[in-house]
Amino acid sequence: MNTPPDPGRLYREFAKGIWKENPVFVQVLGMCPMLAVTNSAINAVAMGAATAFVLIGSSFLVSLLRSFIPKQVRISTYIIIIATFVTVADFTLKAAVPSVHKELGAFIALIVVNCLILGRQEAFASRNSVRLAVADAIGMAAGFAFALLCLGATREILGSGSLFGHLLFGEHFEPWVIMVLPPGGFIMLGVILLFFGFLRERKIRRRTRVSEEAAS
Amino acid sequence: MTRRDPRLLLQSAPFLRRGITxxxxxxxxxxxxxxxxxxxxxxxxxxxxxxxxxxxxxxxxxxxxxxxxxxxxxxxxxxxxxxxxxxxxxxxxxxxxxxxxxxxxxxxxxxxxxxxxxxxxxxxxxxxxxxxxxxxxxxxxxxxxxxxxxxxxxxxxxxxxxxxxxxxxxxxxxxxxxxxxxATPLGLMKFQNIPTGVEQLLLGNTAGSLGETCAIVIIICGVILAIRRTFDWRIPVSILGTVAVFSTIVWLFDRTEYPSPWLMLCSGGLLFGAVYMATDPVTSPITPRGAWIFGLGIGLLVVLIRIWGGLPEGVMYAILLMNAATPLIERIAQPRAFGRGRAVA
Known part of the structure; x- marks a missing residue:
């Protein structure tokens, strides 16, 4: 029971969240913060960090308490644990970076209902050891933050001609107003999903071609 | 037995083709x-x-x-x-x-x-x-x-x-x-209440998008296309008819505040949209009854947006909205193959 998992397994659980089972590009989870707060790269980073804190913290705690939580009330227990970490994140952001907290507004509190977090508790943390659960949470959080940053950076570059507040194109940039508005989030997310779908399909095509050549 | 009878030509319907690709x-x-x-x-x-x-x-x-x-x-x-x-x-x-x-x-x-x-x-x-x-x-x-x-x-x-x-x-x-x-004629009317003369609109001597200003050319081309049956004549006719009727009603309430039906018909992208955009065979209904409903919807939306909306022009959004409704229109406008009465879906 207490044998530590081998490092290879640990690494695999971490790495799958970044690319192979990326929460946004593959599982299409957590769309609400994805669309709502990615109109600039800095907001995306703040949201990614807050989500990572909540996800890692609650995965750790849920995995630690997994033998004490009764099956019948597990979901509400997870929610209470998640809500605790969200409150901590909320107050910390408010104290440390009030301007970012103001930008993100209600979406910090809404991390509670991010189905990515609850999904990881139910699917992974509640049935694996603490080390594996934390490795999984770090991987998923990194994947989520990566996706947020992809979307936030493209939308900020096109929508205001800047990245992290630095002007990229000079004064005379013509902003694509739509990109900082909600429809721009949907369009850009669609384009990014299309791109990742294309990459996946190409990989599968190559693999089948290789196996066909090997067979013939 | 394998030789075919040369006098017997086996073929399945349809037999009448228009040769249009x-x-x-x-x-x-x-x-x-x-x-x-x-x-x-x-x-x-x-x-x-x-x-x-x-x-x-x-x-x-x-x-x-x-x-x-x-x-x-x-x-x-x-x-x-x-x-x-x-x-x-x-x-x-x-x-x-x-x-x-x-x-x-x-x-x-x-x-x-x-x-x-x-x-x-x-x-x-x-x-x-x-x-x-x-x-x-x-x-x-x-x-x-x-x-x-x-x-x-x-x-x-x-x-x-x-x-x-x-x-x-x-x-x-x-x-x-x-x-x-x-300013376009519609913008002038909406924001400054200055009507533009109909002859100006017909000739196209107004500001506006590239292709939409010259009403008379669009009308002539539209009639030719309709006669050649390139598109369904019902769509532009029902759009323009609805706009004419609806805007006349509105205009009769207050002749200084609202644009006249002539201005409504000949200005902005209405003619261009009705002839070239709304008649796209992919995104418009193919059933005759569907075409009437489609045009009616576009006409109503155009007048609504132009008179009570924030923008001076609304043909683009009207057509896009009715494009979205097209599959539903097709469903309710399905003609019955045989017999009379209501079709059973």
Missing amino acids: TPRLMVDVLIALVPVVLAAVYFFGLSAILVIVAATAGAALTEWVFGPDRRRGGSLTDGSTILTGVLLGLCLPPGIALWMAFLGGAVGVGLGKLVFGGLGQNIFNPALVGRAFLQAAFPTAITTWTQQGAITELLTIRPSNFALPFMQAPAPAADAVDAISA
Whole structure:
């Protein structure tokens, strides 16, 4: 029971969240913060960090308490644990970076209902050891933050001609107003999903071609 | 036994064909657009050609790169992409930067058509998707109308066409052509309550998008296309009829506040949209009853948006909204194959 998992397994659980089972590009989870707060790269980073804190913290705690939580009330227990970490994140952001907290507004509190977090508790943390659960949470959080940053950076570059507040194109940039508005989030997310779908399909095509050549 | 009887020809229905193919249809419409393009060049100079070419290039390049055909560019030969590009170019203002027109063509074909699976699968008219994207992305540039010219200014090119990609147009010099901005007849009516004369509207001597100003040319081309049965005549007729009736009712309530039915019919993109955009065979209903309902919906929406909406013009949104409703319209307008009475779905 207490044998530590081998490092290879640990690494695999971490790495799958970044690319192979990326929460946004593959599982299409957590769309609400994805669309709502990615109109600039800095907001995306703040949201990614807050989500990572909540996800890692609650995965750790849920995995630690997994033998004490009764099956019948597990979901509400997870929610209470998640809500605790969200409150901590909320107050910390408010104290440390009030301007970012103001930008993100209600979406910090809404991390509670991010189905990515609850999904990881139910699917992974509640049935694996603490080390594996934390490795999984770090991987998923990194994947989520990566996706947020992809979307936030493209939308900020096109929508205001800047990245992290630095002007990229000079004064005379013509902003694509739509990109900082909600429809721009949907369009850009669609384009990014299309791109990742294309990459996946190409990989599968190559693999089948290789196996066909090997067979013939 | 294996030899076939030479006198017996086995064939399945249909036996009557009109010999119309997709490329024929598209080329028909493209030919009917030539007078509209010439009118645009007459009033707006060489800028018109540049904008249309840029939009078409964006559309064609996107189709070439992402098109469904295995053979590179194979789907370009059906002409529909070129038509989309030309239509998009004709509904842009003359002073728009060429990179925006190019982007509009690319977005229209990419997001309006190819993501749905190519020609015949799209829900929305691709040219209007491109324009709606530009309207949402660059609301200022797409509503900056420059003064129309005359034959003497045929070779004028507006410097704002040549803004660098992603950049704003440089501020125009005081004597440049694009220094004089103008309002469209609908904008004049809505914001300053100045009506424009009908003869001006018919001839097209007003500010506006490239292809929409010259009413008489569009009407003639539309009648020719309808006689050739290139499109369903019911759609433009029901759109224009609804607008005429509805705007007359509104106008009779207050003749100074609301535009007259003539102004409504001949101004803005209504004629262009009714003839060239709403009749897109992919995104409009094919049943006769469906065509009437479709046109009725567009007409009502146009008048609603123009009179009570925030924008002076609403043809684009009206057509796009009814495009979305087309599958539902088809369902309720299904003709019954045999017998009478209500069809049982």
